[in-house]
Every structure is written in C-alpha cells, then in structure tokens.
Amino acid sequence: MTKVFVNLPTADLERSKAFYVALGCEINPLFTDENAASVVWSDDVYFMMLTRDFFTTFTDKRLVEPKDDVQVLVALSRDSRDDVDAIVAAGLAAGGTEPRPATDYGFMYSRDLEDPDGNVLEFVYMSEEAAEQGPEAYLNDQEGLGAA
Structure with missing residues (x-):
C-alpha cells in the first residue's frame, strides 16, 4: 500500500499542530520533535509539518x-x-x-x-x-x- 507524506513548511510548529488537530488529525509523537510534526490525516496520508529551517535541509531550491x-x-x-x-x-x-x-x-x-x-x-x-x-x-x- 502506498502512503502519502506531504511536507509543508511552517513558521510556528506548535500553531500548526494545533490547527491540524482542530481539523480532526492526530499527531504521531514517534516522528515529532522540535523541528517537525507528523500529522496523521488517515491511515495512508500524513502531513509532515517542518520548521522552515528544517524544511530547507531537504532541498537545494529556494523555499x-x-x-x-x-x-x-x-x-x-x-x-x-x-x-x-x-x-x-x-x-x-x-x-x-x-x-x-x-x-x-x-x-x-x-x-x-x-x-x-x-x-x-x-x-x-x-x-x-x-x-x-x-x-x-x-x-x-x-x-x-x-x-x-
């Protein structure tokens, strides 16, 4: 089964976590720290909310x-x-x-x-x-x- 991980930048990780929880998502603590939060949308779809600085470590392109x-x-x-x-x-x-x-x-x-x-x-x-x-x-x- 294919899982989908959508990586999104955030300026405020705690605010992002609260927003997505308000939409009915859960936070997976196993993949959440001060740089990123794993937001569980469904069994197959996840949002990875990444601080802007951390997000830039995954690409050489301009954010x-x-x-x-x-x-x-x-x-x-x-x-x-x-x-x-x-x-x-x-x-x-x-x-x-x-x-x-x-x-x-x-x-x-x-x-x-x-x-x-x-x-x-x-x-x-x-x-x-x-x-x-x-x-x-x-x-x-x-x-x-x-x-x-």
Whole structure:
C-alpha cells in the first residue's frame, strides 16, 4: 500500500499542530520533535509539518513564502458537501483563512482553506456518479431530469 507524506513548511510548529488537530488529525509523537510534526490525516496520508529551517535541509531550491506564493494545492476528498463545509468551518475557527469563494460545478463542490502559514488545502466532494463515470455522466443525468 502506498502512503502519502506531504511536507509543508511552517513558521510556528506548535500553531500548526494545533490547527491540524482542530481539523480532526492526530499527531504521531514517534516522528515529532522540535523541528517537525507528523500529522496523521488517515491511515495512508500524513502531513509532515517542518520548521522552515528544517524544511530547507531537504532541498537545494529556494523555499517560497506560502502566504505569497503557491507551489502545490493539496486536495482532500470528503464524503459530502456538508463535510466540506464542516471541515472548512473548523479550520476557520482554528485560525485558517478561506482565500476564495466555494466552487460548485454541480457534480463537484470544493472550498479552499489556508492554514495559518498560507499552505492551501482544498476540500472536495464529488458525486459518486461523476467520480465513477466522469462529469459528463452526472451532467447528462441532470439534463434528463430537466435541470440543464
């Protein structure tokens, strides 16, 4: 089984840990110290929150400032539109920001949430039909219902 580790820089490790715990994550103490925190999203997805200085030891490239620049958008699926709204609300209450309005394509609903460092998490719900057969199947079904 493939595990996914997303490494993200942080200016304040304790603040980052509190933010991700507020989203429902757990901190794995076996891989957490003064330089990094292992944030468990699921059995297969982990965020490694790394202090900015420690993060730079893994690359020779210039580290961008997440509040000003974007390198990656981390998209995480949710089970419903309500779940998307609930996790974004939890993130906003924990010090995150929502940089843009929700996007609703009918078959897919998403909202962006920036953590306190400016790293972007995108929470997405996609209808089961669209996920299995592509967006056209969902849209064609809606047209058949008269909702074109």
